[in-house]
Amino acid sequence: DAGITQSPRHKVTETGTPVTLRCHQTENHRYMYWYRQDPGHGLRLIHYSYGVKDTDKGEVSDGYSVSRSKTEDFLLTLESATSSQTSVYFCASSSLPGGSYGYTFGSGTRLTVV
Amino acid sequence: QKEVEQNSGPLSVPEGAIASLNCTYSDRGSQSFFWYRQYSGKSPELIMSIYSNGDKEDGRFTAQLNKASQYVSLLIRDSQPSDSATYLCAVNPGGSYIPTFGRGTSLIVHP
Numbered sequence: 001d002a003g004i005t006q007s008p009r010h011k012v013t014e015t016g017t018p019v020t021l022r023c024h025q026t027e028n029h030r031y032m033y034w035y036r037q038d039p040g041h042g043l044r045l046i047h048y049s050y051g052v053k054d055t056d057k058g059e060v061s062d063g064y065s066v067s068r069s070k071t072e073d074f075l076l077t078l079e080s081a082t083s084s085q086t087s088v089y090f091c092a093s094s095s096l097p098g099g100s101y102g103y104t105f106g107s108g109t110r111l112t113v114v
Numbered sequence: 115q116k117e118v119e120q121n122s123g124p125l126s127v128p129e130g131a132i133a134s135l136n137c138t139y140s141d142r143g144s145q146s147f148f149w150y151r152q153y154s155g156k157s158p159e160l161i162m163s164i165y166s167n168g169d170k171e172d173g174r175f176t177a178q179l180n181k182a183s184q185y186v187s188l189l190i191r192d193s194q195p196s197d198s199a200t201y202l203c204a205v206n207p208g209g210s211y212i213p214t215f216g217r218g219t220s221l222i223v224h225p
Contacts, residue, residue, distance in 0.1 A: 040217065090158070102160035103160065
């Protein structure tokens, strides 16, 4: 009964190729977020959305773009993947801004750029 | 730069003991505080939230908040091996509704 799913779960891609990660939620949450998690850095916000077609940058947005055409879907695109973008990517959603009562996270996507 | 600091650990405690995890934050205007548990290879899971000074208890977990000293802690009573995980502290800075996460503390509960 996962309320938020990510696809793919694992991906290996080559440097310079475009990559799109998908996040799908069935909670009807207005707010959605993309984070990356790296050893020594913790969770860092890439982009977030506060409604359909409304998005904004997080602290590590360079090299990433997002789109949200429907409430339930939030896409993260790496326009030209680099090795520094090898990471675990988590999507999260919340009914209130910024997870005022906490986030629900997806299961994550492990991306390797070779 | 709004900072949230945690000792990376690992913190090792025997089964049945109390595990104490600490987190300090830099922004005095912070209003919302969260603890997430993350098992290895899994996503973070919210276990506690606290918004006012004092203690908040939920089963074996107690969150403690001291805004004057700018720290929040998580106590786990009667620790079990299944509590072994990384615990992430998250703080909503004042004026922002986006939380800042600490890097997490690894907890190991040994039988």
